Amino acid sequence: MLMTVMGSFGLSNATFGDADFCWYGTIAGKLAGFGPVAGGISLIVFAIVLFAVACIWQVKVVNKGWLPGAQHAEFIAEVKKQEEDAKAAAKAAAKAAKNAAAAKA
Secondary structure (H helix, E strand, O other): OHHHHHHHOOOOOOOOOHHHOHHHHHHHHHHHOOOHHHHHHHHHHHHHHHHHHHHHHHHHOHHHOOOOOHHHHHHHHHHHHHHHHHHHHHHHHHHHHHHHHHHHO
16 A cells, blocks of 8 residues: 555655655555645645644643653663672672682682
């Protein structure tokens, strides 16, 4: 389906993937295919709808404290803490082994 839209723009053999266009490119291409007047009007309506949905999402979800990376940041902090603890334990073990070797000598 996407290749027919891209073909009308002369990009049917483009070197970038379909994921670059995803649903937005497919919908915009199909709407543009309605003709110069109807296509232009439908694209403007589509842009207004997208903008309205984005504004509503911003107000209802994002402004209420939604942090999509919060759990990821906590996970990364935990992994770094574990790595630091492992390095400290290895350093302490090396120091203890060095002290034990020095005590035997």
